Amino acid sequence: MPAMTWQAVQDEALRRIRSREWTPGARIPDEEALARELGCARATVNRALRELAAAGYLERRRKGGTRLSETPVRKATFEIPIIRQDIEARGMRASYRLLSARETVLPPAVRAALKRPADTRFLHVLALHTADGAPFCLEDRWINPAVEGVGTADFATLSANEWLVRNTAFSGGDVAFGAVAADATVAGHLGCAPGTALLTLDRTTWAGPTPITAARLTYAEGHRVETRL
Amino acid sequence: MPAMTWQAVQDEALRRIRSREWTPGARIPDEEALARELGCARATVNRALRELAAAGYLERRRKGGTRLSETPVRKATFEIPIIRQDIEARGMRASYRLLSARETVLPPAVRAALKRPADTRFLHVLALHTADGAPFCLEDRWINPAVEGVGTADFATLSANEWLVRNTAFSGGDVAFGAVAADATVAGHLGCAPGTALLTLDRTTWAGPTPITAARLTYAEGHRVETRL
DNA sequence: TAGTGGTCTAGACCACTCA
């Protein structure tokens, strides 16, 4: 084992930050000095500090040196797993029921998000995920019918989410959290009163310029999406 | 410029993933083979693939090699900035108004989250953030009165959020999104109808075993927290 | 122009884990 691993260097840097030995806005020693002081190679210091900069603790500029962030932008990473995995990771039994699947015209909001012309038709899939028999979340998804194989996919047995992950290549997308009041339909499926405040997760995914799918997950009452800082 | 940068290697790997040249679950060439093929050092390949593994695209095991994830757990990173910065980044004018600040007994839910005994007293701060004059979010925060300097801090001019970021050293915490229906008080401050579904962001931060603060941000109607995948 | 971080290289040894 080398004297100093990059992890040890990072821990030491975090210790100095937390102990206020290094203070917000102040410049810290350069990589070469730290490497000499800690007895390791500069590359080791570089890796340790690079990751702290990516996490928002430090700001680094060539020639300008490395400073503690004055206003650290905390970056919180949330895992967005396949719903079934999410449920099973909580130690519950996941099941899935297809409610409807038919091709129809995109509603205006989805059409705008996917930048499609008017009257574009997509496959609309509505499905309910349950955990230990209780409603967990409602999946309201629009799928581009041009996606290869989607015509023969059977979303009754495999969720559209999983089918898409396994069968399409995508290049990017976006995710957003929001809140909605349950309408009568949603309330019925999720077993809550109409008007209940529910957390939503909207996702769109693209293969280059072509939209693959837009989905809204509406979680059952009280659901939270958590992570560590 | 070297022939192949780690970024170029990563782009090439992503191209092979997206083109399905490499398929989910299948093993990809080992680092040495890729380095030879692409004409770079193994360390360069290592950095490229290590980051793809951290992002959930690949699973790597010593001796087991590197495989494409069968069920990629997408990791979405959200920036959790100081609210004022968040507002200003949207090109709006941020302002802040302290609504109340007094020390009182922790309510049960917060007490449990912070693992404090019954009758623990914290400083309770309620404040409204506005963007271009319109309500943006309501900050409902509990601060450990043992935090150094909190007794003399003036939260009327500087938000508690910013004061804490600048004046305390913390070691960790957690974040959670949720949804609540506006009660009469919240509705009044945020200018919406009682019962409106609102997005919440709950945060707790710790200095080792000592809680520093617990905060709930309740965003105005329609607010979304977004990120790219 | 000079200082600092960003990256690449070639080689080495180690840690894990599969067969």
Next chain:
DNA sequence: GAGTGGTCTAGACCACTAT
């Protein structure tokens, strides 16, 4: 036991930017 990823080193050159 052996294959593969994880990491460290020492040196080098480059890119950016503060002065």
